Amino acid sequence: MEEFLNYIGGERRPARSGAWLDSVNPATGKPWARIPASSAEDVDDAVQAAQQALETSGWAYVSAAERAARLRALADAIDTHTERLSEIETLDNGRPLRETRFAQLPGAALQVRYLAGLAENLHGSTVDIRSEAFAYTSWEPIGVTALIIPWNGPLPVFFSKVAASLAAGNAIVVKPAQQATASILEATRLFDEASFPPGLVNVVSGRGSEVGDAVAGHPGIGKISFTGSTETGRHIMQRATVNIKNLLLELGGKSPNIVFADADLDAAVAGVAAGIFTPNAGQACVAGSRVLIESSVYDEFVERLAAHAQSITVGDPMDLSTGMGPIATQAQYDTVRSYLQLGREEGADLAFGGRTTADLVKEGSPLRGGYYVEPTLFATRDNGLRISQEEIFGPVAVALPFDGDDQAVELANDTPYGLAAGLWTEDVRRAHRVTRRLRAGNVWVNTYKAMHWALPFGGHKQSGNGGTANGPTALHEWMDLKAVWMNIG
Structure with missing residues (x-):
């Protein structure tokens, strides 16, 4: 069986405990790969790596052009490795290869390029308050963010959300679904190829009850994006109340x-x-x-x-x-x-x-x-x-x-x-x-x-909290808005 490793601080590592989980091919019902069975300790390592990467790389303060260039390099890498990634995705979650190879991965590359363009077009605004004051707003990175991925379409969600968070100037910790993790762990190689600073992207695999809970409750994470069932979304909301995390929830439907x-x-x-x-x-x-x-x-x-x-x-x-x-x-x-x-x-x-x-x-x-x-x-x-x-x-x-x-x-x-x-x-x-x-x-x-990717996507009622994952304001979901009032009179 193939083995896939966590990606923390630019390095590929097994779980601290040395434990593994089987990844099952749903087409046959048989295990085909192993992934790390990580714990809260591994999550903490990933958060620390993300914090350090922000400090040492200055990613939040590099030019928008530099962030966009790295994202375009990532999109090129997706195109280069589409065949390998699509095969792993299909083996891992059963989505037909003709969909993963010819629709999902090419679409992911195009979306990453779109987000690169948004990174170069972030704007605040000035507000005319009175003559002796200058007031303006600016969009600023949150810091360390997190993404919890569903098992039904791991790679498209991974690339779109990670690229948006990076474009906004953040670092990110990713928790893939236990049932479909291998393609995400393999995809981390593309961030090396695109020359992203080590530690900006971290991926920790494992059970939701351990790794997911640790991510949801970690005080070092400022925002979580979760795509999955409404029931799990409620649980994440409860865990996130520990430090009043900002949440982007994309939940279930009966459409x-x-x-x-x-x-x-x-x-x-x-x-x-x-x-x-x-x-x-x-x-x-x-x-x-x-x-x-x-x-x-x-x-x-x-x-x-x-x-x-x-x-x-x-x-x-x-x-x-x-x-x-x-x-x-x-x-x-x-x-x-x-x-x-x-x-x-x-x-x-x-x-x-x-x-x-x-x-x-x-x-x-x-x-x-x-x-x-x-x-x-x-x-x-x-x-x-x-x-x-x-x-x-x-x-x-x-x-x-x-x-x-x-x-x-x-x-x-x-x-x-x-x-x-x-x-x-x-x-x-x-x-x-x-x-x-x-x-x-x-x-x-x-x-x-x-x-x-240019059209907003979000849910009403129990299908989400109203945030929009795509569209021209997609990066705003991964940023904080600051208002500045300056007396000049």
């Missing part, structure tokens, strides 16, 4: 994808399927897991969606022909299967799907031990069911009929989450009316899951 009768149904079928089934088997915070369909086209749309779902190739994520890979972990696989059973018990109709590895993979196949669930749709009129309200985080959607704009909006908003929503209609007036009424941080019209 509606609304199909009106006047929509281009072919486009809507493809968009709904991509929103919940492909490429990552529904393991996305923005997954369109509630499909709201206008009653007059309900039966037709479900039939079309079933035919489309059956055409999706479920299998080995390393095969470039695979459209949907496995669930990323055994624990999540068990969770998804429990919701399949729950849906039946709650009385929802199984419109299509519902099979798992035992029914999908032949005996003797190396994939027989993998965590596979086929695209699945339940049909119900009850938005109060648990499968209608709770985030399943798998390729399982619930279809609900509606009549008219008002009922569509009522159903769409009837959830504690508010991360994303989609709607399909050829009526531009309806599109504007409905979009204004949807309580979600991200709304797509006649598309779904379309994202760009």
Whole structure:
């Protein structure tokens, strides 16, 4: 098995305890690598390394042009090593290789270049108070920051958040998800290649209950960005109260994808399927897991969606022909299967799907031990069911009929989450009316899951704390605003 090491102070190290954790390939269910099982001591080492790096390198005070140059060198390194990184990412979390290699890594490089440009365009403002005073604002680095990464898309989150924090003049400590760490530890080599000062970026692997808690409560960390479940987000908020940490939380969702009768149904079928089934088997915070369909086209749309779902190739994520890979972990696989059973018990109709590895993979196949669930749709009129309200985080959607704009909006908003929503209609007036009424941080019209680093991204309600991860003000999330009043009279 391959071994990957922590990255602390520019050095690769095992955990202080010498303990290891297995990294499991979800396509086969077998361990393929080992990562350090770190502890609070390792986190403390990383925080101290970050503090020292800020002091010795003067990173907070180097020119914006210098920070931007290092980030552009990082983007070039991502391009150079895309093949290796994408393969590790796919081995580690099961996202199809055609997605990691041809979409996620190239997109990450472009986003890093965008953030480099933002670093060169940070501006404060002057405020006209009175003639004998000069007042202005400035954006300044926080210091040591931290990033806790999810297992469903480690590398894109890692590169975007680390690059933003570095562009703002900070150092950073990263805690990857225990279930998908190897690609992040491998990616630390790119910071050496891009000639970043040692210690500005530190990565400590291990269990959330040990390393994650230590990061959340460490007094030397000024801000934490967390992407993951709402439940874990609540826990981090509680831990962070020790020293009133600034938090950027990007949490779960139960997003509606609304199909009106006047929509281009072919486009809507493809968009709904991509929103919940492909490429990552529904393991996305923005997954369109509630499909709201206008009653007059309900039966037709479900039939079309079933035919489309059956055409999706479920299998080995390393095969470039695979459209949907496995669930990323055994624990999540068990969770998804429990919701399949729950849906039946709650009385929802199984419109299509519902099979798992035992029914999908032949005996003797190396994939027989993998965590596979086929695209699945339940049909119900009850938005109060648990499968209608709770985030399943798998390729399982619930279809609900509606009549008219008002009922569509009522159903769409009837959830504690508010991360994303989609709607399909050829009526531009309806599109504007409905979009204004949807309580979600991200709304797509006649598309779904379309994202760009220049467009802000954040959640409402229990899907986040309103911070925006992308867009022209992305660096502000990693900075403190200072106001200065100077008497000159």
